[in-house]
Amino acid sequence: MxxxxxxxxxxxxxxxxxxxxxxxxxxxxxxxxxxxxxxxxxxxxxxxxxxxxxxxxxxxxxxxxxxxxxxxxxxxxxxxxxxxxxxxxxxxxxxxxxxxxxxxxxxxxxxxxxxxxxxxxxxxxxxxxxxxxxxxxxxxxxxxxxxxxxxxxxxxxxxxxxxxxxxxxxxxxxxxxxxxxxxxxxxPGDYSPVALPAPARTTTADRYAVQLTGSLDPATAQRLDLAVSDDSGRPVDLEPYLGADGHLVVLREGDLAYAHAHPVHATTVGDSASGATVGFRVEPPGPGRYRAFLDFKVAGTVHTAAFTLDAAGGTP
Ligand SMILES: [Cu+2]
Incomplete structure (x- = not known):
């Protein structure tokens, strides 16, 4: 590059x-x-x-x-x-x-x-x-x-x-x-499409709960913050994973337009203070419904949380 x-x-x-x-x-x-x-x-x-x-x-x-x-x-x-x-x-x-x-x-x-x-x-x-x-x-x-x-x-x-x-x-x-x-x-085989889950601001990934703040706007870059807590509600310490506190891939329903975002702030490897929240800036290519996949690492294991988001003003 x-x-x-x-x-x-x-x-x-x-x-x-x-x-x-x-x-x-x-x-x-x-x-x-x-x-x-x-x-x-x-x-x-x-x-x-x-x-x-x-x-x-x-x-x-x-x-x-x-x-x-x-x-x-x-x-x-x-x-x-x-x-x-x-x-x-x-x-x-x-x-x-x-x-x-x-x-x-x-x-x-x-x-x-x-x-x-x-x-x-x-x-x-x-x-x-x-x-x-x-x-x-x-x-x-x-x-x-x-x-x-x-x-x-x-x-x-x-x-x-x-x-x-x-x-x-x-x-x-x-x-x-x-x-x-x-x-x-x-x-090939018997194909049964899975309906996209409805837009929501919380989801779970294994034993972790992930809360989303922010929304997608089809016209401008918007910040999305994702906070991770464990099954007892306590915030967890996100570990650096491939050089960032988290990785976000966003795909649009229908055409699978792709975007990948990394955290807004730089990650310090080994920084135990990175916290349980990670923020991204994402600018979708246009209106539509999107599925956002957050990869994060806790206690040595990578987990993936997925959210459905609308970019058109219709946020949950
Ligand atoms: Cu990769």
Missing amino acids: NTATRVGAFGAGLVVAFGAALGAGRLVGPLDTVAAPAPHTEMSTDGHPADPGGHASEGDQHTDTHQDPGGGTSATPAGLSSTDQGYRLVPGATTLAASKAARVTFQVLGPDGRPVTGFTTAHEKKLHLVVVRRDLSGFQHVHPTMAADGTWSVSLDLGRPGQWRMFADFDPDGDTEGLVLGTDLAV
Whole structure:
């Protein structure tokens, strides 16, 4: 990513402008999902251990976003295309048998048509993969491993038939901005869409309760704060996860426009005072109903909380 982007975005706190930003989404914090236990193999495409543990200094400082001073959102939202800026996301197979441990492979082809092998680490990973069924159920955020030839692979929970969307969120080496490319995977079988839960301000993730404050506005970046407490109502101490106190991926119902936000404030690794609340700035590409997935880490385990939000003034 270029320096300007890095600095600018960081300084201002991340505004994820879905649309305007090309790589609006580009850093996803990894989560290994709710449903998919895929151990996230830290890949080391360059021969180094992916993350020795300290990513605070640099990994956190970039943001994935681009500021969009004009507030415009005329650009195509991230994740809707399998190609952008000459890059192309190519899955190894587009139809997979239903399996809770489906092996999924893909390559990112560069402008020269060859598999890309050089990626800039963002939030401790060279590539973040978000996978969700088109009905917005089954959210998974994992970190595939790349082979020397540029083929990425990962185990996903595709145990339920349906049409799945995978988003590769990455920043190729060079001047290109971060990209989010998307493509569908079909899992044949008896498909029963799951209705999106109604908008709500509280939800649970495993034994934790998560409370949302703020709302989405289709025209401007708005702050969303999420507070996590345990089953006895006590606030918990959020731990840094992939260089941030939390990672938020927001997807629009209907077209799955994608945005990824990181916390408004910088995270200090090992900062026990980071607290139980994490704030994000999110700017949806337009009106609609969205599903927001928050990945957070408590006591060494990553959890995912999901909320349905309307961007149109109709907040719960
Ligand atoms: Cu990730």
